[in-house]
Amino acid sequence: MRFRKTALSLFVGLAFGATATAQAADIDHALLISVDGLHALDVERYIESHPNSAFAELAKHGTTYTNARTPSNSDSFPGLLALVTGGSPISHGMFYDVSYDRTLFDPTNTSCSGRAGNTIVFDESIDKYSSANVSLNVIDPARLPRALDRQGNCEPVYPHNAMKTNTIFEVVKAAGGRTAWADKHPAYDIVNGPSGKGVDDLYTPEITNVNGFDATVSVVCTVENDQKKVAAIINEIHGLKHDGSRERENGIPTIFGMNFQAVSVGQKLAYDNSDGSCTQSTLTGKAGGYIDGAGTPTEVLAYGLQKTDEALGSMINALKQQGIYESTLFIVSAKHGQSPINPVKVNKPGHFADLVAALPTASSPAAQAIASAAACSTGPCGFVQDDDIALIWLQDQSQTQMVADYLNTNSKALFIDEVLAGDELKLKFNNPATDSRTPDIIVQPQYGTIYTGSGKKNAEHGGFSFGDTNVGLIVSNPRFAQSIIKTPVVTSEVAPTILQALGIDPHALHSVQIEHTEVLPGLSH
Secondary structure: OOOOOOOEEEEOOOOOOOOOOEEEOOOOEEEEEEEOOOOHHHHHHHHHHOOOOHHHHHHHOEEEEOOEEOOOOOOHHHHHHHHHHOOOOOOOOOOOOEEEEOOOEOOOOOOOOOOOOEEEEOOHHHEEEOOOOOEEEEEOHHHOOEEEOOOOOEEEOOHHHHOOOOOHHHHHHHOOOOEEEEOOOHHHHHHHOOOOOOOOEEEOOOOEOOOOOEHHHOHHHHHHHHHHHHHHHHHHHOOEOOOOOEOOOOOOOOEEEEEEOHHHHHHHEOEOOOOOOOOOOOOOOOEOOEOOOOOOEOHHHHHHHHHHHHHHHHHHHHHHHHOOOOOEEEEEEOOOOOEOOOHHHOEOOOOHHHHHHOOOOOOOHHHHHHHHHHHOOOOOOOEEEEOOOEEEEOOOHHHHHHHHHHHHHOOOOOOEEEEEEHHHHHOOOOOOOOOOOOOOEEEEEOOOEOOOOOOOEOOEOOOOOHHHHEEOOEEEOOOOOOEEEOOOEEHHHHHHHHHHHOOOOHHHOHHHHHHOOOOOOOOEO
């Protein structure tokens, strides 16, 4: 199918800011790429040092947004959903891949009896596994939280069921287009949207096997996992399914894409291949992350950037070979950034609840409320999720202000920069008293603090810091003139921009309606 309703202008001026003539362009395809962890700084430095790279080619014929931010918060789920729904947890309802919902039940509670409230676990642990602890790359419904449906039946809640708004894939499919996506866990079924049918060709090769091989122990093995998805994209560009099998005639997806993990892993690793399980690693024992606060990559991170760039180049070549490069909108961004960039800022004091338990006042009611939520393994007793942020769902919501006051009083010992609760939290998110997903309290730690004691990683994401939320964003087409926009934008503006490029009303996205999300500036008229 060809979408010929023109919505984008191609700027043919010699430089941004020059008088330009707008030339109509038929955009029939959109290729959306998330390079997880990619900062705007990474893009700038890489292009500067690699002027003939794929990143450089995309930027040469595209608009680079140097001040793009993810909506809060910056975990992988809300980060991706920003790109494909046009919204944030305010509308789509997902705060983390492991979070909490006061209306759900434990996976073993097959009658949905008793008081509601349970964790939502949508990570690698919900896969079906072989006896050798190898994921079968499908979801095991017995591992999913449960809820009462409209008929009163107690049913498993798949990731797509948990979505409160639709996705770009559902909208494009409803308009007659074909859709495809590739990502790191079967839990990325979430991109199907509430219908469960948004993506025609969903490919999710597991990157982290529970009690089995974890590719993210090494950037080298992570690149190999990424390459599976790259091969899928190349096949789809040639009108095939992700596995290379024959699809219907003219099967090139209208909207498709994937995530890369190599840059994120390269940023996080304290040392590559620390357990020796990636036998093909050529970087074993070498430090990951950045060398300095200026964003100079280590050899481990440089490898991840290089291999990702090479993969982007292979996609560009495939689009050219297929004769659809000029009719494809090519978007590169990121679900999230990573912090800290500066290695001297790293502070790993231990898990948040453990720090609270170590305080002299750990027996106080406020501290005990946090301890109870952190110790809750199942049922309506709250939850604490931490990375470089701490999300707290309390068992007794009437204790919220007391707990927030306690955390503020002990902010120095707990490495807290900001405590969001009560009115301050409601300025940014929905009211947790009426929204079953919104945490009662959100703790943003001091920059560089990761609530872990692990020696395996020196960076993380999830929070609101600049390092977490400032990401690369390039919107490219070979008929675009090069331009740079430094005005602040958010990655949720990508989804309505894609729809407008394809001639589809961006307001078909429910999150766009709810949050009044605009299209990206500098592209449309």
